[in-house]
Structures are given as structure tokens and as C-alpha cells.
Amino acid sequence: MKLINNTSTLLYNDKYQNQVKHSVELDMSIVTKDRLKSLIVDKALLVDDESNFQLASGDKSNYFFDMKLVSMDPEGSELIAEEIFKLIQNENIDFIGGLESGAIPIASVVANYSYRYQKPIPAFFVRKTPKKRGTNKIIEGNLPNNSRVVLVDDVMTKGESVLIAVEKVRELNCHVEKVITIVDRMAGAKENLKKHGIELVALFKKTDFDL
Template identity: 40%
Template sequence: MLMLEREKLARLIKKRSLKVADEPVFKLSSGKLSRYYVDLKQITFDPEGDYLIGKAMYELVKEFNPDACGGLTLGADPIAYAIAFVSLMDSNPIKPFVVRKEPKGHGMKRQIEGLLNPGERVAVLEDVVTTGSSALKAVKACREYGLEVIGVFAVVDREEGGRENIEKEGIPLYSLFKLSELL
């Protein structure tokens, strides 16, 4: 990814997604209160923002040659679709997939949706990593499906223990940005 595009993405995140307060007022999914909140849906639900994230994340994952990429719904979904589109434009298609928080209660009762086969190499995606629990839930579902998880790839690492928790499971974490770079 060109440095100019990375800088443009960083500016978009700072402008639209990053919220900063004097006191810890933002409740995170972990239940912890924080002075910082990163709402990347403000970027991924925007055509330009999703394209920039798709391009940047594709550049991050492509060297690992995944067959597919995806993660826990909803944060990872637009990222996976953007990577799929950008990868196809580069003649190197990477399939998207979605991991539900729980297996579907009807039909095929799947927890993972996508055109996947056991044994395929997958990149687990996250918009923002804090503790790593969402990523690890997706990793667990992928492994149970028989997929080989090659890493967790995030747009933002909040630097609050997620990397360590993910790496304890023998999985590397790669991120486009650390929160400290965006403050």
C-alpha cells in the first residue's frame, strides 16, 4: 500500500472513528471503561473507507497466501468483502467468510458461512483488537471447522493485552495501526 493511502486511512480513522474523552467513559465489549473508542464501522460502511481498508488489509495478508479471510461478525464482515474485491482485482482472489457468534439455530446450523473446505489456510480478521477475545472465538470456530489459521489481522491494535492473549494461543497478530500511532 502506498504510504499516501495509509496516511489517508489514518486521517479517516482519526476524523471519523477515534473518540477520545478526558475520563474513561466508553464501555468496551470487554466491559472495561476506556478514554478511547475506535468505531471502525464509521470507515468500513463508507465506500472510500472500506476500499482503503480493503487495499491495506489485502497488502497485509497477501504475503501469507491465505485461501480465505474472515472473522467474527459484524466487525470483520466488510473488511473480508473488501479484501475479496481488492484481491480479485489483483488476480489473486481470496475468499471471504463470516463467523457467527453462535451456530445458526436452523437450516444447516453453521457457525461459519463461506465457500470453505477443511484444510484451507485462513486469515482471521478483526477491526479492533483489545483483549483478543473476539478474534480467539473466531479462531476456535475456524479450527473446529478444520481450517488452518495463519494469523489474526487487525486494522487497529489497542495495545491492551490482545496481542499477548492471541500469541499465547500460538497465533501471530498483525495490525495496520497501533492505537498509540493514532492518538
């Protein structure tokens, strides 16, 4: 009877410790994401009702995310890597990459972060036009055929830019089913990617910034 009671106590303690650990992880995740949002607001978000910022999609807007000011910031890049790695660490992913130039610092820092956690995911990037010297490659990095790939981008509007990367990666028979962006401007990217069998996951949406 005493042994049974001890066993029950051990099981209860293990369950309690796991619950506490999960709760702490959730709390830390909230803290990390809130801090990342603060950095984006402080460093990257520009709002001017009298300005018309030209977007990559060709549209004009009164707000603009200069996201490289966060993705290339020491703290910002670490927070981005942590949030994205949490989304893919348990998935069967071979490579992470995206279109130059917004995706380059993101893919690179996630690759570095993944190595630290002993789940290395190499990075690559897709050029908008082939390099006209050396190897003339359009994809930089060792991306073998038939790899399982996640693409990243800093800001998504309609998804047209990332679809260029999707096309080039799929020419290698690589499998792309997910794109992760830091901010979704909610201007059609999610719907456009869905037409190509791709899920868009955003760390933030424009509504998170009261836009």
C-alpha cells in the first residue's frame, strides 16, 4: 500500500511539474511576443496620413513596416528566430528560406537558432534575378531536390513576392506548404497563397497594431 501511495505521489508530482513547465513556457512566449511587438512599433512602424508609402505590391499606403530595422537588430533578430522556431521545431522541415532581401536575415537567424537547439535547419535564399557572375545561381545555399521547405518573409501584402520564391523552389520538386511572415498586412496574401496550396502563418497582423 505504501508503495502504491508513493507511486501515486510521484505521478502527481510529475504531472504538476509538467503543468508548471508548460505554464512558464506559455508566459515566456507571451513576454517574447510582446517585446517583439514593442520593437516593431518603436523601430519599424511608420505612420503618416499625409504620406503615400510605395509598397512592393505597387499599392500605396499611409503606413509602412521598415522591418529590416528589427530583423537585423540584435535583440529583434533573436526574438524573431525564437518565435519562428517554435512554429516549426516539431515539423518535418529540411530547409528554411525566402526571396531576397527581406527573407535573408530572417532565414539566417532561424538557421542559427535551430543549431543551438540541436535541430539544425539550413537556410537559403532566392534571388529575384540570377547572379550574372560566378555560378549564375538563382538559389543561394545548398537546397537539394525534393526537400521539405518553409518560406519566410518580413511583411506580406498580397503574397506576390513570396510566390516568386515558391515557383523557383518548386522547380526543384521541393515541397512548400507553409509561409511564415512577421506581419500580414491583410491585403489578400493569405487567400492568394491558399490558391497555391500554401498556408500563411503570421506572427502579427496589421490589426495588432491598430491599423
